[in-house]
Amino acid sequence: MTLLQNESVHATYRVRDKEQQLQKRAEGIAIGLTIGTWTELPQARLKQVSAHCGQVEGIHVVSEAEDGQVVADITVSYPVANFDATFAALLTTVFGKLSMDGEIRLVGLKIPTSLQKRFPGPKFGVAGCRERYGVQSRPLVMSIFKACIGLRLPELVGQFEAQSLGGVDLVKDDEIFFTEQYATPEERVVAYRDTARAVAEQTGRITHYAVNLTGPVHRLLDRARRLSELGAGALLVNVVAYGFDVVADLARDPDVHVPILAHPAVSGAMYGGDTYGIEADIVLGQLARMAGADMAIFPSMYGSVTLGRRATDNLLHHLRDETSVHKTSLPAPSAGIYPGLVPQLYEDFGDDFIVNAGGGIHGHPQGAAAGGKAFVAAIEAVGHGMSLEQAALSSEPLAAALKKWGPTK
Amino acid sequence: MTLLQNESVHATYRVRDKEQQLQKRAEGIAIGLTIGTWTELPQARLKQVSAHCGQVEGIHVVSEAEDGQVVADITVSYPVANFDATFAALLTTVFGKLSMDGEIRLVGLKIPTSLQKRFPGPKFGVAGCRERYGVQSRPLVMSIFKACIGLRLPELVGQFEAQSLGGVDLVKDDEIFFTEQYATPEERVVAYRDTARAVAEQTGRITHYAVNLTGPVHRLLDRARRLSELGAGALLVNVVAYGFDVVADLARDPDVHVPILAHPAVSGAMYGGDTYGIEADIVLGQLARMAGADMAIFPSMYGSVTLGRRATDNLLHHLRDETSVHKTSLPAPSAGIYPGLVPQLYEDFGDDFIVNAGGGIHGHPQGAAAGGKAFVAAIEAVGHGMSLEQAALSSEPLAAALKKWGPTK
Numbered sequence: 177m178t179l180l181q182n183e184s185v186h187a188t189y190r191v192r193d194k195e196q197q198l199q200k201r202a203e204g205i206a207i208g209l210t211i212g213t214w215t216e217l218p219q220a221r222l223k224q225v226s227a228h229c230g231q232v233e234g235i236h237v238v239s240e241a242e243d244g245q246v247v248a249d250i251t252v253s254y255p256v257a258n259f260d261a262t263f264a265a266l267l268t269t270v271f272g273k274l275s276m277d278g279e280i281r282l283v284g285l286k287i288p289t290s291l292q293k294r295f296p297g298p299k300f301g302v303a304g305c306r307e308r309y310g311v312q313s314r315p316l317v318m319s320i321f322k323a324c325i326g327l328r329l330p331e332l333v334g335q336f337e338a339q340s341l342g343g344v345d346l347v348k349d350d351e352i353f354f355t356e357q358y359a360t361p362e363e364r365v366v367a368y369r370d371t372a373r374a375v376a377e378q379t380g381r382i383t384h385y386a387v388n389l390t391g392p393v394h395r396l397l398d399r400a401r402r403l404s405e406l407g408a409g410a411l412l413v414n415v416v417a418y419g420f421d422v423v424a425d426l427a428r429d430p431d432v433h434v435p436i437l438a439h440p441a442v443s444g445a446m447y448g449g450d451t452y453g454i455e456a457d458i459v460l461g462q463l464a465r466m467a468g469a470d471m472a473i474f475p476s477m478y479g480s481v482t483l484g485r486r487a488t489d490n491l492l493h494h495l496r497d498e499t500s501v502h503k504t505s506l507p508a509p510s511a512g513i514y515p516g517l518v519p520q521l522y523e524d525f526g527d528d529f530i531v532n533a534g535g536g537i538h539g540h541p542q543g544a545a546a547g548g549k550a551f552v553a554a555i556e557a558v559g560h561g562m563s564l565e566q567a568a569l570s571s572e573p574l575a576a577a578l579k580k581w582g583p584t585k
Numbered sequence: 586m587t588l589l590q591n592e593s594v595h596a597t598y599r600v601r602d603k604e605q606q607l608q609k610r611a612e613g614i615a616i617g618l619t620i621g622t623w624t625e626l627p628q629a630r631l632k633q634v635s636a637h638c639g640q641v642e643g644i645h646v647v648s649e650a651e652d653g654q655v656v657a658d659i660t661v662s663y664p665v666a667n668f669d670a671t672f673a674a675l676l677t678t679v680f681g682k683l684s685m686d687g688e689i690r691l692v693g694l695k696i697p698t699s700l701q702k703r704f705p706g707p708k709f710g711v712a713g714c715r716e717r718y719g720v721q722s723r724p725l726v727m728s729i730f731k732a733c734i735g736l737r738l739p740e741l742v743g744q745f746e747a748q749s750l751g752g753v754d755l756v757k758d759d760e761i762f763f764t765e766q767y768a769t770p771e772e773r774v775v776a777y778r779d780t781a782r783a784v785a786e787q788t789g790r791i792t793h794y795a796v797n798l799t800g801p802v803h804r805l806l807d808r809a810r811r812l813s814e815l816g817a818g819a820l821l822v823n824v825v826a827y828g829f830d831v832v833a834d835l836a837r838d839p840d841v842h843v844p845i846l847a848h849p850a851v852s853g854a855m856y857g858g859d860t861y862g863i864e865a866d867i868v869l870g871q872l873a874r875m876a877g878a879d880m881a882i883f884p885s886m887y888g889s890v891t892l893g894r895r896a897t898d899n900l901l902h903h904l905r906d907e908t909s910v911h912k913t914s915l916p917a918p919s920a921g922i923y924p925g926l927v928p929q930l931y932e933d934f935g936d937d938f939i940v941n942a943g944g945g946i947h948g949h950p951q952g953a954a955a956g957g958k959a960f961v962a963a964i965e966a967v968g969h970g971m972s973l974e975q976a977a978l979s980s981e982p983l984a985a986a987l988k989k990w991g992p993t994k
Contacts (some may be wrong), residue, residue, distance in 0.1 A: 205942055210734055211732050211734055212731050212733075213731065221735075221736075224735055224737070225607070225734070225736065226735075228734045228764075229735075249748075257764055258734055258761070258763065260765065260799055260800060261766070261801065262763070262801055262802075263826070264799070265761075267851050268760060268763075268823045268826045268851060271853075272823065272851050273760075273850060274859075275857070276852065276853035276884055276890060278890045322622065323634075326620050326633055326634030326636065327634065331630070350959075352677055352682075354669045354671070354677075355666055355667055355668070356669065384959060390669055390673070390945045392670065392833070392834060393671075393802065393804065394834045414673055414677045415671040417676045417681070418830060419679045419831060421801060421802045421831070422828060422831065424802075425801060425802050439677075439679030441676075441677040441682060441684070442676050442680055443684065444684030444685035444686065444689075444861065445680060445684040445862045448684070448685075448689075449858055451857070452854065452857025452858045452862070453854045453855070453857060453861070453862065454854050481685060481687045554965065
């Protein structure tokens with residue numbers, strides 16, 4: 177195997193320390209997390225291990241802190257040869273022991289093409305999803321089951337039907353839907369598939385079902401293939417709870433032939449705050465896409481707890497960057513989304529994203545079907561350069577939605 | 586499936602909020618993270634979903650905070666029926682969306698026996714490891730490879746041999762050892778196994794090799810089985826990087842017939858600080874044991890960055906609690922361990938633990954073999970009620986270690 181000497185993963189860490197300690201700390205990371213030691217090696221070995229040695233790439237003081245300390249960003253490079261093609265290797269190397277080293281946060285990660293290529297990336301990507309769902313240019317619309325646990329199959333089907341009648345492109349499970357007591361994922365996929373076909377005779381649209389992929393890891397691939405075969409629209413995957421390597425296996429498998437919709441559950445445990453952990457855009461943007469998320473859910477700017485402007489911009493960049501070897505992913509901002517917000521959504525996200533609504537559909541005064549219709553009407557309006565108020569004149573559902581939640585701003 | 590109405594998972598969260606908001610917030614969690622809604626359900630449905638509804642079990646104000654807020658612990662119960670037998674279900678339910686809800690930290694988790702039983706727990710446990718490694722009553726001694734990356738097999742074998750000559754029970758890989766460029770895990774297991782046999786002719790002890798389990802998830806089980814067959818002493822697993830469900834599959838598999846040694850790499854991203862994330866004792870103690878860790882590494886109290894007294898005590902309790910359905914796990918405190926510390930280690934950990942040393946072995950003035958011998962001598966001394974100074978009279982390695990690092994206190 178040819179060793180590409182110049183190819184390294186660059187990781188940037190935000191730390192708090194005394195300024196005069198930063199260089200030593202950075203070197204400790206670069207050497208300690210690769211070859212372990214430099215000064216104690218015999219001469220003969222230096223050359224052979226040097227190809228694996230980490231390097232300090234930069235130290236940048238960000239601000240003053242208390243006690244004569246500063247906040248600084250340290251960038252260290254790790255030779256690509258130190259990794260295998262797993263997220264386990266990536267994370268253990270760049271933020272394994274180091275994650276336990278006190279106040280330190282992984283804030284940046286640059287992965288060279290030669291290593292990126294060994295990860296699957298999205299199987300469908302934006303273009304593949306558009307083709308799959310028959311949506312050529314506008315944003316997709318996704319509804320969320322209001323609740324699933326404890327409901328019997330006929331009740332679940334009723335919810336799916338109501339949402340489908342709204343003309344939405346996708347309906348996703350509640351990501352906490354694990355119990356198979358009343359309806360297995362397989363039964364739900366079949367029932368909703370049949371329901372969607374019946375509804376399509378009315379609406380002209382097939383509504384696709386994003387089923388929560390659940391169960392032990394050693395059965396997950398088989399289940400994903402089976403759900404694909406049965407007609408699932410997408411697989412909803414709790415990517416942090418399962419681990420990105422589990423997701424990557426799904427994305428690599430040719431018999432898993434439906435898009436993967438990544439859910440960010442548990443990720444807050446990693447990105448919360450700004451002193452420890454890993455930045456949200458790395459977890460929910462960069463790694464999610466590399467692992468194969470065709471569509472990636474993340475907390476929107478419109479909810480009560482947001483990622484902040486910078487992290488959101490970075491996250492979008494990670495999902496959409498076309499210099500990556502991987503197909504681009506569809507962002508699905510979640511929380512605080514109602515029909516009147518659609519023009520703002522277009523401003524913030526363009527066309528390639530998913531309008532992802534829970535309360536904004538189920539909370540519609542006329543019910544979930546009307547909620548879906550309101551979103552569809554709003555999107556059509558913006559697509560045709562029409563104001564929502566204008567469009568509401570010929571859409572009762574949209575009018576009711578604007579009355580309840582208002583237009584934007 | 587009989588629904589045991591009283592059986593619930595209890596999760597305790599530490600939050601910061603206005604005191605008068607706590608009850609509402611707690612109810613929002615209990616309902617929102619289970620059945621979704623209560624007030625909007627038709628009468629007929631209330632009974633059937635009530636079995637799945639979360640409950641507020643307690644709210645306890647811990648301290649005053651700024652801005653008229655308080656820090657409080659909220660305990661919510663989630664019916665066991667809502668879960669399947671995966672960590673993905675457990676974490677997504679109790680700390681999925683909620684992890685992204687601002688300043689909130691999972692600080693406690695009680696899992697009823699009926700659900701615990703569905704997780705594998707350690708295959709060997711303390712008793713099984715003792716039998717396996719032929720160590721009846723004293724603490725085990727484990728050495729850590731000083732460095733692995735970039736070294737060729739003969740050099741690695743040389744390091745293993747030196748550590749074995751010290752008479753240690755186990756030698757573990759550097760957990761960042763992923764590259765197979767010069768030696769695959771399989772080659773290493775065979776080479777070290779043969780080396781250990783040769784060394785045993787001198788020392789009378791077999792030193793066992795904890796090989797880093799690496800590679801994509803879909804090949805991990807096969808690799809684990811193969812490494813077991815080839816004679817690995819244990820599997821070193823980066824449990825957080827791979828995910829606990831991946832670990833559980835290894836622990837369940839009867840053809841993976843070697844103990845699992847859990848490494849805490851990446852866990853700091855989850856437990857760092859006290860405002861977000863998940864407590865260290867839950868991640869590295871409770872979940873690690875449930876997933877099948879026979880031996881569990883965690884940051885010791887003697888290093889530069891510690892978990893703190895409370896988290897350490899809780900972690901030990903999780904690993905050792907005999908009211909659990911699972912076998913107990915061996916704690917392996919890591920960092921700042923040198924031979925002179927052994928009496929303190931006995932005080933802090935008793936007999937059932939692993940003396941886990943890196944620098945304390947490789948930094949010995951007479952080399953790694955002497956480092957191992959110093960630890961073995963120290964443990965023998967304490968086991969026989971002898972002072973280290975006394976034992977050092979007949980152990981040159983121990984004498985040199987006490988001179989370099991001192992005795993305890």
